[in-house]
Amino acid sequence: MAQIPPKPWPTGKVERPEPLVARVLAPNPSPYTFTGTQTYVVGTEGEVAVIDPGPDEPEHIEALLAAIGDSTVVAIMCTHTHRDHSPAAAPLAARTGAPIVGCAPLVINTDLPRSDEAFDTTYAPDRVLEDGEAMTGRGWTLRAVHTPGHTSNHLCFSLEESGALFTGDHVMGWSTSVVVPPDGDMGDYMASLDKLYQRAGEDGDRVYYSAHGAPIEKPRQLVRGMIGHRRQRENQILRLLGEEPRQLPEFIPLMYKGLDPRLDGAAQMSVKAHLIDLERRGLVSQSEETWQTI
Incomplete structure (x- = not known):
């Protein structure tokens, strides 16, 4: 687990790690979220997608709208429905008219108390992406990669034009992912890690952008270490x-x-x-x- 860097953090500022990708840090730091949730805006030619819109915090939504600018939001895409990832989807959709696309709503088949406490129970997607399905905009293609384990509904999104993979919480840039039963499943998590390991390499995913922490420049090496x-x-x-x-x-x-x-x-x-x-x-x-x- 990485040490949380000293302030100031770039909360609310637009950073651009590569030409097709902008990143905005939400104001929700914690022992579980590092310096906060990183929302990504993909695209530069007037049509963009927003990945993991983050918490429903007015200042974060305003920062996202500033990052979007005059572009049309083709889709608001969620990797999973933890409360630091998807709650801003609905208010952002109301402001932009964009559909909410990505992971399925979560269904926990248990009567255990507080078993869905960490999840966004208001999440209501307009379209659920199956493994391998894609969203496209002008100059970009985002393809869903089904990676259950951290949560049963977790997806990653592959940016085909650049070789980047948006990994949500399945692989993070500061710590290993937490797997919490009954929804989290260690067997599924390990199988998904193996799936990502097989994807990475010379002709595969070049870099990971996770929801928390720095970009992962050597994804195959990191995933091998996580499995170990x-x-x-x-x-x-x-x-x-x-x-x-x-x-x-x-x-x-x-x-x-x-x-x-x-x-x-x-x-x-x-x-x-x-x-x-x-x-x-x-x-x-x-x-x-x-x-x-x-």
């Missing part, structure tokens, strides 16, 4: 359970040295996601609140 990191966590869990059965909170001080206390809940959910995946694969089992190897 998750395998190490999995092996840690199996080793600790090999010593004795354990309950979920017991893993955290053993696995996450010096963890920010504000991230304890996220760490527990990540371990739980690994345990559920290991259980599904027949390597561990649960008895009430206690986990053990089989």
Whole structure:
């Protein structure tokens, strides 16, 4: 996990990492969002798409409108529906007349309390993109890449003209992604990482633009490291359970040295996601609140 850089941050300012891509940072920094959510405006010839419009903050929406300028917004595109990514879609659509396009609405099939707390339950897309479907504008093509795991409805968007991939929260430029059950699924997350690894390389995705953190200039190397990191966590869990059965909170001080206390809940959910995946694969089992190897 990267250290949050000192202020000032470029909140509300238009930055242009490459000719077809502008970036605007939302004013929502936190231990989970780094310096804030990065919204991307793609296109330069009068027709643009907005990727991950961010939180419904009036100052952020005004900053996006300034970045859009006189261009026509062809689509407002959401990678997933966490509350720091999609709530600004509706007010931005009202201001621009653009359709909301991208990931599907989230449906969590559980009665667990607060299981959808982090999600934007008002999200209502005009069009849901399937894997491989595209949105086009003058001079650009954005193609959906289905990457479930961080959330079940997560998409990335490939900018075919430049080799950039907008990775939302699946791959971030400052930290590994949190996988929170019941919607987050570690098995799906690992499969999606492998999918991105296969895409990257000489003729594949050249750079990743994530919703949080710096551009990722060596995507294949980073994704390989992320896969290795998750395998190490999995092996840690199996080793600790090999010593004795354990309950979920017991893993955290053993696995996450010096963890920010504000991230304890996220760490527990990540371990739980690994345990559920290991259980599904027949390597561990649960008895009430206690986990053990089989």
